[in-house]
Amino acid sequence: TxxxxxxxxxxxxxxxxxxxxxxxxxxxxxxxxxxxxxxxxxxxxxxxxxxxxxxxxxxxxxxxxxxxACLPNSGEVLPHGAPCYVTGWGRISTGGPLADILQQALLPVVGHSTCSRSDWWGSLVTTNMICAGGDGLLSSCNGDSGGPLNCQNSDGSWDVHGVVSFGSSMGCNYPKKPSVFTRVSAxxxxxxxxxxxx
CATH class of the missing domain: 2.40.10.10 (Trypsin-like serine proteases)
Structure with a gap:
């Protein structure tokens, strides 16, 4: 968690x-x-x-x-655009109600070079974190913290690559402010x- x-x-x-x-x-x-x-x-x-x-x-x-849950290999870094899923019972919209039924959202990985740009997350994001999403439509939200970012391997198995850590105070699904996860492989x-x- x-x-x-x-x-x-x-x-x-x-x-x-x-x-x-x-x-x-x-x-x-x-x-x-x-x-x-x-x-x-x-x-x-x-x-x-x-x-x-x-x-x-x-x-x-x-x-x-x-x-x-399966865990990734130590040091494994996912490529930009890798499809991953966040799941949780957090808010279903910014300021909205918490979910009763487990929700999931497809969040493509945002590479560190993009996510650490000044108009994205800048220096707040380290290489021990994973960014995913940022399209302004889907994201994790309050109440999802500690939950998994699951990504599928080529053999069909799933690894927990991330743990929900933080998001933007301007809103859960704010453009260029992707959900930020602790990078498990680190x-x-x-x-x-x-x-x-x-």
Whole structure:
């Protein structure tokens, strides 16, 4: 998930959720976290290293509705225009209501050289981030934070390349202000270290 989603409250992790309004949804379970690991270099002022790991308190039985996500190779950078999908229960429009049913949007990757241009995100975006979208039509929005940017491999499998981090205060789907994600492939050694030592 995103580091900026983690505070002092008590959390529950829901797996297999589709409709948030349905409290006893078939195929979904809730598990309490055993421990939460926020990246040691998380910088909330500059929104750097916006990533955290949640260790579940019990093993999970995989099913039709619960499957593990695949992660990219360390250092892998997607080309400009690569088709990826963001999913979440965040606002369905700027200032609009939150979604009950899981939403998805196709967001093409915006290469770092474009995204870091002064009329786009400028120096706010680092190479440890992924930009996607920016057409002014589709984007992630408030409430999508911590959710995945899934991109399909040539063999048909999907990797979580990004974690929803931030967007524009001028509006969720503002032109030249694509959704910004933490680039998962930049953190694979940290992820693997935390998982093996815990």
């Amino acid at each position: 995103a580091a900026h989603c983690i505070g002092s409250r008590t959390y529950r992790v829901y797996l297999g959720k589709h409709n948030l309004k349905n409290n006893n949804e078939a195929g979904s379970i809730a598990i309490s976290p055993a421990r939460i690991f926020v990246h040691p270099n998380w910088d909330s002022y500059r929104i750097l290293n916006d990533i955290a790991l949640i260790k579940l308190s019990s093993p999970v039985k995989l099913s039709d509705t619960i499957k593990p 953190y694979m050694s940290w992820i693997n270290n935390v998982m093996t030592s815990n």
